[in-house]
Amino acid sequence: MDHQTAARTRLISSSSDAGSKVFATILTRSPISRIDIARHTGLSQAAVTKAVSPLIAAGLVDAPPAAHRDGNPGRPVAPVSIIPDAMVMIGIKVNVDEVIAVATDLATAVIATKRRPLSHHDPRSVLDAIAAVVGELEADLGPRSAAIAGLGVSVSGDVDTASGVVRESAIMGWADVPFGEQLAQRIGRPITLENDVHALTVGEHWFGVGLGTASFAIVTIGRGIGSGLHLNGQVVSGAYGVAGEIGHLPLADPARVCNCGRRGCVEAVASTGAIEAAVSAAHGRVIDIDEAARLSHEGDEAARSAFREAAVIVGTAIATLVNLAGPELVIIGGEGVSNFDLFDRTLREAFEAHAFGAAARCRIVTRPHTFEDWARGAAAAAIQSLVG
Ligand SMILES: [Zn+2]
Structure with a gap:
């Protein structure tokens, strides 16, 4: 992760509640005017403007010049937009016989895809396969791989996202596997471990x-x-x-x-x-x-x-x-x-x-x-x- 991506990641994850709401709204509804962000989040326009400024400064959000106004002073109607290229994410679905990996931009548009069959589905073999597809994606992305902010990995079963533990996955035959921690050590990047259907629901919810x-x-x-x-x-x-x-x-x-x-x-x-x-x-x-x-x-x-x-x-x-x-x-x-x-x-x-x-x-x-x-x-x- 380069300095710029690290700074962007820090900004997003340390945002106030209002800041998070504003960022999530721009992310999913871009382009959107500040007025509509205020309407959508229930925040004041002043609070929206305050939250948007650091996002623009960090290169996460684009805003046309402030000259665009509707004749109503202080009410900029020109929309702000997410800058999809500001970050790259890797998403991985673990199946019993295969791992499927995508690299996406910040708006989850797919940039590259890799698949790797699994001959065994014990955690060690799956770690190896994930490390291999991540390496292939990094090679494909070239210099852009410096913008990778993290990995999302989805597995079927009872997954504790907070601790990164797969508590029970009947299909994989796993019980109490600290897979998130093992992956973070192996890949050296932030990992989000999630139940596969919940992850699909988040995708449908946002995009x-x-x-x-x-x-x-x-x-x-x-x-x-x-x-x-x-x-x-x-x-x-x-x-x-x-x-x-x-x-x-x-x-x-x-x-x-x-x-x-x-x-x-x-x-x-x-x-x-x-x-x-x-x-x-x-x-x-x-x-x-x-x-x-x-x-x-x-x-x-x-x-x-x-x-x-x-x-x-x-x-x-x-x-x-x-x-x-x-x-x-x-x-x-x-x-x-x-x-x-x-x-x-x-x-x-x-x-x-x-x-x-x-x-x-x-x-x-x-x-x-x-x-x-x-x-x-x-x-x-x-x-x-x-x-x-
Ligand atoms: Zn059952």
């Missing part, structure tokens, strides 16, 4: 659908079933870093054992692995998710029944989430979206059957997030942790 929607939930289907909640303009993290774990709602038959070791979890029926296991057992051979989807399209009863059962339980879980939290929109994402035609109708029927009253007005849409989008979410989470 995606969250800008036009006060309350939404992201539900991801695939190897795991997760959700992220964004209520009244805030991403919900939970007092202990756990919130919105709909994959582990006990809505299924207790005979079904989950990856997490508990019984009757949604994930024990609806995850990719659960669908593969059900279809494989019925056919007496190993069948992967792509073949299971093909069999279902061909009318194979075991495959159809496995997808139907998954769709019912995910639809019921979404109704439970919507009844409790009341979002106006549910975005279904995750790699399972590629087979969503096999879920769609049954999932919506189950949702409608269990949604209480006006909660049924909640819209359900799909969004095919790529793994680069997930990595971008990790970069957004790192920027958010900087802003505080």
Whole structure:
């Protein structure tokens, strides 16, 4: 990190509450006038002007000359804008078989992407893979790598962002791994460790659908079933870093054992692995998710029944989430979206059957997030942790 980036990082992370609000507003709504920043943050115009000045001086925010006025003295209407090139962030999504890394600018526009397969998913192998992709990104960025302000790393499971500990990740087979500290030592840069679905939600909150929607939930289907909640303009993290774990709602038959070791979890029926296991057992051979989807399209009863059962339980879980939290929109994402035609109708029927009253007005849409989008979410989470 060069001196300029270090100074910018210090300025953002040491800002007052008002300063943080102003910076976050410019970051996500740029270009925006000072009047609109005041309206949006509830701060006085004087407070906004006071907060904007050091951001301009540090090269984080651009403002046209003060001559642009609307004829109303003291009320500059010319908008201020974020300078995206002022910083570079690295976002990394850790999957069980691959790490996906992006370098982004301050507005999380992707500058470069790297992927590396994982033959083992023990913490040491994942550290090695992350160190390798970060090295490749730095080489690609050249002199611009001096502007890297930090890394956001997202992992499935119960992640304590404050201490950087992965408390439980069934998919990775990790328990109480101080991965944030290990990464910081290995990479020598500030690390933000976050649950993967929460990171994706931060990305949508700051730079995606969250800008036009006060309350939404992201539900991801695939190897795991997760959700992220964004209520009244805030991403919900939970007092202990756990919130919105709909994959582990006990809505299924207790005979079904989950990856997490508990019984009757949604994930024990609806995850990719659960669908593969059900279809494989019925056919007496190993069948992967792509073949299971093909069999279902061909009318194979075991495959159809496995997808139907998954769709019912995910639809019921979404109704439970919507009844409790009341979002106006549910975005279904995750790699399972590629087979969503096999879920769609049954999932919506189950949702409608269990949604209480006006909660049924909640819209359900799909969004095919790529793994680069997930990595971008990790970069957004790192920027958010900087802003505080
Ligand atoms: Zn579970």
